Amino acid sequence: MFAVTRIVFLLLIGTSIDKALLANEPDSVYLFAYTTIKDKGRSGLHFAWSADRKKWNLVGNEYGYVKCDYGPWGEEKQMHTPYLFQNANGEWQCIWSLDETINQFAYVASANLVTWNSQRYPYLKKELTFRQPVVQYDKSSRQYTITFISGDKYYKINTIDFKTYDEAVAIPASAYKDDRITVTLPAGAVTGNVSKVAWSVVNKLTETATLKGYEYNQTRESFQNDSIRFAPLRSISATVTPDPEKRKPISDLLIGVFFEDINYAADGGLYAELLQNRDFEYTPADRKNRDSSWNSKHSWTTSGANLHFTIDSTTPLHINNAHYAVLNVQQPGSALINSGYDGIPLKKGDAYDCSLFVKNSDGKSRNLLVKLVNADGSILAQATIKTGSQQWKKYTTSLIAAADAKDARFELQPLSTGSVLLDMISLFPEKTFKNRKNGLRADLAETVAAIHPRFIRFPGGCLAHGDGVDNIYRWKNTIGPIEARKPQPNIWRYHQTVGLGYFEYFQYCEDIGATPLPVLAAGVPCQNSGLGANGFGQQGGIPMNEMDQYVQEILDLVEWANGPVTSKWGKLRAEAGHPAPFNLKYIGVGNEDLITDLFSERFTLIYNALKQQHPEITVIGTVGPFHDGSDYEQGWALASQLKVPMVDEHYYESPGWFINNPDFYDSYDRNKPKVYLGEYASHGNTLFNALAEALYLTNIERNGDVVHMASYAPLLAREKHTQWNPDLIYFNNTEVKPTVNYEVQKLFGNNAGTEYLPSVLTLSKEDEAVRKRLGISIVRDTTDGSIIVKLVNLLPVATSLKLDLTKLAPGSKAERTLLNGKPADRQNPVTVTTVAIGNVLEDTLLPYSFTVWKIHK
Numbered sequence: 001m002f003a004v005t006r007i008v009f010l011l012l013i014g015t016s017i018d019k020a021l022l023a024n025e026p027d028s029v030y031l032f033a034y035t036t037i038k039d040k041g042r043s044g045l046h047f048a049w050s051a052d053r054k055k056w057n058l059v060g061n062e063y064g065y066v067k068c069d070y071g072p073w074g075e076e077k078q079m080h081t082p083y084l085f086q087n088a089n090g091e092w093q094c095i096w097s098l099d100e101t102i103n104q105f106a107y108v109a110s111a112n113l114v115t116w117n118s119q120r121y122p123y124l125k126k127e128l129t130f131r132q133p134v135v136q137y138d139k140s141s142r143q144y145t146i147t148f149i150s151g152d153k154y155y156k157i158n159t160i161d162f163k164t165y166d167e168a169v170a171i172p173a174s175a176y177k178d179d180r181i182t183v184t185l186p187a188g189a190v191t192g193n194v195s196k197v198a199w200s201v202v203n204k205l206t207e208t209a210t211l212k213g214y215e216y217n218q219t220r221e222s223f224q225n226d227s228i229r230f231a232p233l234r235s236i237s238a239t240v241t242p243d244p245e246k247r248k249p250i251s252d253l254l255i256g257v258f259f260e261d262i263n264y265a266a267d268g269g270l271y272a273e274l275l276q277n278r279d280f281e282y283t284p285a286d287r288k289n290r291d292s293s294w295n296s297k298h299s300w301t302t303s304g305a306n307l308h309f310t311i312d313s314t315t316p317l318h319i320n321n322a323h324y325a326v327l328n329v330q331q332p333g334s335a336l337i338n339s340g341y342d343g344i345p346l347k348k349g350d351a352y353d354c355s356l357f358v359k360n361s362d363g364k365s366r367n368l369l370v371k372l373v374n375a376d377g378s379i380l381a382q383a384t385i386k387t388g389s390q391q392w393k394k395y396t397t398s399l400i401a402a403a404d405a406k407d408a409r410f411e412l413q414p415l416s417t418g419s420v421l422l423d424m425i426s427l428f429p430e431k432t433f434k435n436r437k438n439g440l441r442a443d444l445a446e447t448v449a450a451i452h453p454r455f456i457r458f459p460g461g462c463l464a465h466g467d468g469v470d471n472i473y474r475w476k477n478t479i480g481p482i483e484a485r486k487p488q489p490n491i492w493r494y495h496q497t498v499g500l501g502y503f504e505y506f507q508y509c510e511d512i513g514a515t516p517l518p519v520l521a522a523g524v525p526c527q528n529s530g531l532g533a534n535g536f537g538q539q540g541g542i543p544m545n546e547m548d549q550y551v552q553e554i555l556d557l558v559e560w561a562n563g564p565v566t567s568k569w570g571k572l573r574a575e576a577g578h579p580a581p582f583n584l585k586y587i588g589v590g591n592e593d594l595i596t597d598l599f600s601e602r603f604t605l606i607y608n609a610l611k612q613q614h615p616e617i618t619v620i621g622t623v624g625p626f627h628d629g630s631d632y633e634q635g636w637a638l639a640s641q642l643k644v645p646m647v648d649e650h651y652y653e654s655p656g657w658f659i660n661n662p663d664f665y666d667s668y669d670r671n672k673p674k675v676y677l678g679e680y681a682s683h684g685n686t687l688f689n690a691l692a693e694a695l696y697l698t699n700i701e702r703n704g705d706v707v708h709m710a711s712y713a714p715l716l717a718r719e720k721h722t723q724w725n726p727d728l729i730y731f732n733n734t735e736v737k738p739t740v741n742y743e744v745q746k747l748f749g750n751n752a753g754t755e756y757l758p759s760v761l762t763l764s765k766e767d768e769a770v771r772k773r774l775g776i777s778i779v780r781d782t783t784d785g786s787i788i789v790k791l792v793n794l795l796p797v798a799t800s801l802k803l804d805l806t807k808l809a810p811g812s813k814a815e816r817t818l819l820n821g822k823p824a825d826r827q828n829p830v831t832v833t834t835v836a837i838g839n840v841l842e843d844t845l846l847p848y849s850f851t852v853w854k855i856h857k
């Protein structure tokens with residue numbers, strides 16, 4: 001009551017008598033911890049307080065102070081029957097039931113109820129479930145006892161540290177004493193448990209929720225009400241005074257790309273193969289057994305009635321590629337058909353390499369007619385392949401398209417009766433990027449290259465650490481002859497042939513002058529993995545007794561990429577066609593993993609081994625999926641403690657967040673690990689989103705001494721096959737559709753500098769909201785002496801700008817590149833003009849615009 005009185009009073013008369021009122025604060029109150037069943041506890045742990053245990057007041061308006069992080073996206077993440085208590089040292093602990101059907105529970109600790117450590121999900125015996133935990137502490141044995149309900153029985157487990165637990169034992173119902181109470185809150189009756197806390201705890205919780213609410217409101221900033229919000233602002237003038245004396249070197253690798261095989265970015269995307277399921281390795285597991293059409297026959301059909309098409313695996317071409325097609329021909333004339341990814345696109349006059357492995361198990365030689373057939377049935381190309389081998393043998397032919405086609409199909413017709421086995425049936429355009437065999441789709445590869453990325457991170461994100469331990473991306477499975485590579489389910493619920501494998505990634509990096517940045521799992525799979533059948537569940541990890549082997553696999557990668565041709569792994573690289581080293585300098589270890597003990601143990605092993613054996617490699621650690629929270633904090637703590645040179649930060653946010661956090665890196669400790677902002681994007685593909693990203697990138701350039709690299713995510717998305725939106729570049733079979741966000745990346749990539757030149761910005765109207773909508777960054781490219789000025793105006797009004805160049809000693813010629821339009825636009829032209837320049841740069845920054853001045857020396 002006193003607190004409420006105080007707030008009302010303060011509202012009425014201001015804060016001047018704050019001190020006097022503090023005396024009215026209670027020493028302690030009751031804190032009620034609960035979660036709501038309406039959303040299965042997904043909104044986390046809430047609090048209410050009371051002075052008398054009768055009248056309860058919400059704390060932070062049902063803010064979720066800690067949320068369950070268990071299980072796959074969306075489906076799990078449930079918190080049931082939480083029990084909050086303090087341990088013997090006064091540290092807060094919370095235990096809850098996950099979903100009352102599994103033999104695990106959740107545990108988390110916190111020093112202050114505001115920041116929370118990593119969650120743990122201990123296991124119980126298989127037959128047990130876990131509900132309504134109650135925790136008691138026995139001082140004499142220094143032991144905690146968790147009593148809980150499983151089915152209709154009662155159990156207890158003891159622990160001294162919440163890391164190791166004794167086996168659960170049954171107890172009589174009378175020994176289970178639930179002290180939860182049910183109270184009435186504005187939203188209705190809820191059940192939870194009560195602790196006694198100092199009033200300052202409630203104050204801190206309230207303050208936290210208020211701040212989060214304020215930040216949340218900032219994230220909602222958009223252009224929708226700009227005309228009202230900025231109505232008094234008719235125009236604004238800005239004066240920029242550079243201070244080159246204070247210049248500082250910045251990273252020369254700042255803008256790069258992050259390629260992940262998501263949204264069909266690899267198979268059906270950048271990887272130029274035109275046939276889908278060429279290896280007959282699609283498996284129901286790719287789709288978690290939720291799609292009955294997703295099997296070894298997917299994408300293949302037959303025509304005519306005299307062809308029997310089955311799948312077998314008894315005499316495989318390679319152990320990694322077990323399935324193959326068996327065609328039994330009663331009467332020639334029927335065909336096996338593949339329509340690629342939404343049809344096969346062809347260009348008139350272009351050559352297409354057709355290859356396949358054939359085994360004539362019936363001992364007969366036979367001809368196979370292969371055709372490219374247009375949607376209207378017209379034949380665009382055909383060739384006959386003569387096969388005679390009774391063992392698996394590769395055959396090839398070239399097909400030249402007689403006309404353009406958007407959605408042709410591939411047909412294969414055995415010309416004699418009997419049984420023939422087929423595998424790895426491939427159709428590849430001869431014209432790939434740089435005409436590489438097994439190469440990349442040229443238009444997509446060129447569009448990415450046009451960003452002028454200084455590095456490429458690959459092969460993912462979540463894909464890299466995979467859906468469970470068995471799905472971790474293992475680089476060794478992705479090199480060598482394609483028929484010997486090991487395809488596997490893609491965490492994004494499709495199939496990865498790994499035809500685009502490590503060799504191809506490194507080759508592409510080299511082809512476009514980008515530094516390769518492979519990211520490897522830290523011995524743990526994706527934090528959103530399904531529940532493991534191997535007893536690990538949630539994230540799990542490679543068993544410690546297999547970790548030496550896994551660590552060796554990572555060390556072998558360095559030898560494969562950089563070792564001499566005489567080395568075991570360097571030899572394989574040379575045999576694949578690249579005797580020269582690939583010049584690998586960076587390795588990412590982990591991808592936004594939960595920073596658990598399990599993770600830390602494995603990461604430390606890998607990191608120490610790399611540091612010891614390859615000090616020339618910069619290891620990039622991981623600090624969770626957000627710019628705050630427990631994984632961020634603990635990831636940073638671990639990386640700082642181990643002195644990892646760099647960490648990978650990820651955040652997907654609203655434009656409002658990017659606008660309102662211009663100083664995010666300004667106060668980063670320069671003595672701590674450097675930052676790789678490996679994944680970021682504002683939620684959308686409008687000009688407003690793109691400009692918010694541009695604005696943020698000007699701040700990143702200012703912090704280019706601590707932020708070493710940055711990459712937007714995700715990069716590629718096949719239309720109608722996306723698992724994630726927004727993306728940077730959309731495509732279909734015949735078109736590439738870069739977004740306006742892409743234009744921003746391209747402008748930054750092509751206008752990078754190596755030195756940041758600080759400047760002072762003076763506005764005709766000083767106002768925080770206005771200032772936050774203006775971005776400026778001046779850099780010098782020391783390789784050619786050019787000065788680049790980037791100017792972002794996210795205001796609905798023009799800004800006239802004057803920039804004094806005298807101290808920068810510029811040349812007299814400049815290019816001015818402009819991207820502007822209406823904030824909701826999705827496509828905006830970029831115009832470039834060449835302009836003579838003097839000692840003062842004067843420009844009118846249009847509303848919602850990004851202007852880049854490149855002043856040549």
Ligand code: AHR
Pocket residue numbers: 260262460461462463591592625650679713714724
């Ligand atoms: O970029 C898409 C996904 O976002 C990445 O796979 C993952 O790292 C992040 O959660």
